[in-house]
Amino acid sequence: MxxxxxxxxxxxxxxxxxxxxxxxxxxxxxxxxxxxxxxxxxxxxxxxxxxxxxxxxxxxxxxxxxxxxxxxxxxxxxxxxxxxxxxxxxxxxxxxxxxxxxxxxxxxxxxxxxxxxxxxEMWQGGGKGYHDIVMVTLGTGVGGGVIIDQKIVAGRHGLAGEIGHIHIREDETETCNCGGVGCVEQVASATGIAREARRQMASKDMPSVLRSFGDKVTAKDVLDGAKAGDPLAMEVMEVVGHYLGMALAQVSMTTDPEVFVLGGGVSKAGQFLIDAIDENYKKFTPISKNKGKIVLATLGNxxxxxxxxxxxxx
Amino acid sequence: MxxxxxxxxxxxxxxxxxxxxxxxxxxxxxxxxxxxxxxxxxxxxxxxxxxxxxxxxxxxxxxxxxxxxxxxxxxxxxxxxxxxxxxxxxxxxxxxxxxxxxxxxxxxxxxxxxxxxxxxEMWQGGGKGYHDIVMVTLGTGVGGGVIIDQKIVAGRHGLAGEIGHIHIREDETETCNCGGVGCVEQVASATGIAREARRQMASKDMPSVLRSFGDKVTAKDVLDGAKAGDPLAMEVMEVVGHYLGMALAQVSMTTDPEVFVLGGGVSKAGQFLIDAIDENYKKFTPISKNKGKIVLATLGNxxxxxxxxxxxxx
The missing domain is CATH 3.30.420.40 (ATPase, nucleotide binding domain)
Structure with a gap:
């Protein structure tokens, strides 16, 4: 060799x-x-x-x-x-x-x-040293990958790791790219976060730094705003954290990885994003204190x- | 050997x-x-x-x-x-x-x-001939097991296959045995189905064969009633099918098994139960026509x- x-x-x-x-x-x-x-x-x-x-x-x-x-x-x-x-x-x-x-x-x-x-990411990135990881890539869409015993779980029909298309939001009305309604991708991708921000601006009266961006508001604007304490941006991130935390909890009850590795543009928000997710993830996995933790991807592109x-x- | x-x-x-x-x-x-x-x-x-x-x-x-x-x-x-x-x-x-x-x-x-x-069940039961199965046991509680490449996925903290404790029902208010709220087990176990029937009887006016059982109504009463066309029992099974279908869809987007094998006392309802779940499972997995199918366990105890x-x- x-x-x-x-x-x-x-x-x-x-x-x-x-x-x-x-x-x-x-x-x-x-x-x-x-x-x-x-x-x-x-x-x-x-x-x-x-x-x-x-x-x-x-x-x-x-x-x-x-x-x-x-x-x-x-x-x-x-x-x-x-x-x-x-x-x-x-x-x-x-x-x-x-x-x-x-x-x-x-x-x-x-x-x-x-x-x-x-x-x-399992080999040399955020999941280095672990053998069972689930990666969630929060970009324009939401992708994913499940690794068990250092090997890819591709799924019998190639659908394993499609974390972005876990149905999760019961009150969603718009349709996802996959044809479904209420997918993780619709709320936790960069486009999903921006859309949630537009919705919250339209439905609430509170002032917000996000309003200056109008319909051009981006996920980065939301994350920066939430970090700075803007109440509307924080409410958007509460929604994102709620659904992402729930999705990771569901994955934990299925394959129970050692770590979740978050990648993609949205993950640049770093520890702030992890905290927003982790609080909800813990809420939805009271069954055990021992469970996968959430870390950041390190290899980028x-x-x-x-x-x-x-x-x-x- | x-x-x-x-x-x-x-x-x-x-x-x-x-x-x-x-x-x-x-x-x-x-x-x-x-x-x-x-x-x-x-x-x-x-x-x-x-x-x-x-x-x-x-x-x-x-x-x-x-x-x-x-x-x-x-x-x-x-x-x-x-x-x-x-x-x-x-x-x-x-x-x-x-x-x-x-x-x-x-x-x-x-x-x-x-x-x-x-x-x-993978070896000699309902999943015989398959290598990747997920079993869901609908008994007093809801248990589960994930098999990939003929091997048990135990999870790094022993939580893999805890399908019963996937958080799924956002409007639930009672607490599950695991300490969580809105778990699959709370709606799809035998006790969960009976509880849902009591709730529906209390909140709705329509006549039903279930009323003669009062608070002693069982999951079997509900399944028998629904099969016989009792409207209230059918509404209970719609709720059960909705959440179980959603849970299987979530598992499909994570590990994508060849088949889901349903076992436990509730699964004695047979094809009727499969149909109630499958309709919802399909609704929540529009991403592909090729995906795991739902079958019954055959080995019992x-x-x-x-x-x-x-x-x-x-």
Whole structure:
């Protein structure tokens, strides 16, 4: 087995690539543009060319590489089959086989990118040292990944870790992107938090720093306002904390992880956000004092390349 | 490795014991009374004596036995440690080591009884042929077990599979046994269904067959009434189906099993209960048509011995 491995995180804008020691040290990282033309047919060519070129520049032979992990923005079946990957234009393909072919038969293992990011955070990020984690990524949407015994739980239909689409809010009336109503994503994503702020501004009379932003209010405005003690922003964050805390409690009663790792743009609010969630999480899990704690992700946008690299080592 | 194995399911009233072929065939089953005196110190003695005596009667040598699985009505840590088992009076002990010692060093593996029952249903029951199942036992309380890749997910703090204590009902005001409010158990256990019926009888004017039972109404009365078309009983079952469907949907978004296996006394309502849940489960999982289906447990009270036997084969 080689001493190094490669993690590839295919995104809609760029393909991120990392060269790692198998011990977890990131040696080099770089990106190539995602060429989505013609059903994304050039993406794996570009990726393989870039990897081979970089290895040559670094004087590293392909024999030194254990293998390549591949994070894909869509569902991946256990045999590596991808039925459809909307963001890349891929349909009906086996990306791991195709990338392997272009890399002289190096082993390639693929998985869904949100799950891969969770694996990365477990390996070298906020969940380092733990074997059972659940990652919740609070970005434009809400993604997630469940890791048990250091392995991704993909689910039999690729739905495991879809924390953003846990139905949670009974009084919601608008429809979520998934077609459901009352999903976690609708209240705890950046867009969800902004929407909740607009609702509260419209339904309440109290003055607030948020009003100066009007309909352009962002999740960051809300979090900054709440930290500064703005009452309306605090009420918005109470709603967010209530539902996120409830969702984490539900996950705890299902798989009981060691830690929840919060990532994504919203998690930049740091300990303030953790406190808002934790209070509610505790309220909904009185069954035991011993339960998962909530920590922050630390790898940012690199979680995907770390997790992909770990994927091939598992 | 021997060709046979033994499953032991320790309950508060009796210890159930089953002798199995490793292929899954139940050869003999019997029970011994659970002696709870003096902190339950005789339970494992009685169990071991009974096993050795029965093997002798059957002319089976101990070398033919691969090992013994042990289901315990309380949390079991991965190293076999039991801090406290209220129903048996046990405290601060390692039951698997103690039983092994009494059985001439036969390998013994223990786990929580609800998780073990889930493993049994996966092996030879309603979940046979599947590797990823979630069992939900609707009895006096609501128990559960999560199986992934044929193995119990116990959780890092022994809370995995506590489906009964998923917080789900926001308008609940009474407190659950766990100390929480609005748990699945409060609405979907036999006691929860009866309580919901009493509430509906008190708050609504409509005539109902349930009224003749008064405060003694049972879950079975409700299910029989709903099957027969009694409007009030049907309304109770709508509430039950709503919350159970929601809970299964939440579990699907976390671990995405192949099937949910419903057991316990309430599940005797059969397909009628499945239909009541499934309609709501589908409503809360519009994200995909491909997802876990809902089936009935088939092993009844034997699920525990089956699962315990499988435990030692894993």
């Amino acid at each position: 080689g001493k190094k491995c490669i993690g590839v995180d295919v995104g809609g804008t760029s393909v991120k690539i990392g060269l790692f020691e198998v011990s977890g040290e990131l040696l080099h990282k770089w990106e190539v543009k995602t060429r989505k033309e013609e059903g994304g047919r050039y993406i794996l060519d570009d990726t393989a060319d870039s990897i081979l070129k970089r290895l040559e520049e670094l004087g590293i032979s392909i024999e030194e590489i254990t293998g390549v992990g591949l994070g894909i923005p869509g569902p991946v079946l256990p045999n590596g089959y991808v039925e459809v990957c909307v963001n890349l234009g891929w349909r009906d393909c086996y990306p791991e086989r195709e990338l392997s072919k272009r890399l002289h038969g190096l082993p390639v293992k693929s998985a869904n990118d949100a799950n891969v990011a969770a694996l990365g 690199d979680a995907g390349i770390y997790g992909a690299a770990k994927l091939i080592l598992n | 021997g060709k046979k194995c033994i499953g032991v399911d320790v309950g508060g009233t009796s210890v159930k014991i089953g002798l199995f072929e490793v292929s899954g065939e139940l050869l003999h089953k019997w029970e011994v009374k659970t002696r709870k005196e003096e902190g339950g110190r005789y339970i494992l003695d009685d169990t071991a004596d009974s096993i050795l005596k029965r093997l002798e009667e059957l002319g089976i040598s101990i070398e033919e036995i691969t090992g013994v699985g042990l289901g315990i009505p309380g949390p079991v840590l991965p190293n076999g440690y039991v801090e406290v088992c209220v129903n048996l009076g046990w405290r601060d002990c390692y039951p698997e080591r103690e039983l092994s010692k009494r059985l001439h060093g036969l390998p013994v593996k223990s786990a929580n009884d609800a998780n073990v029952a889930a493993l049994g 034997d699920a525990g011995i089956y699962g315990a036997a499988k435990l030692i084969l894993n």
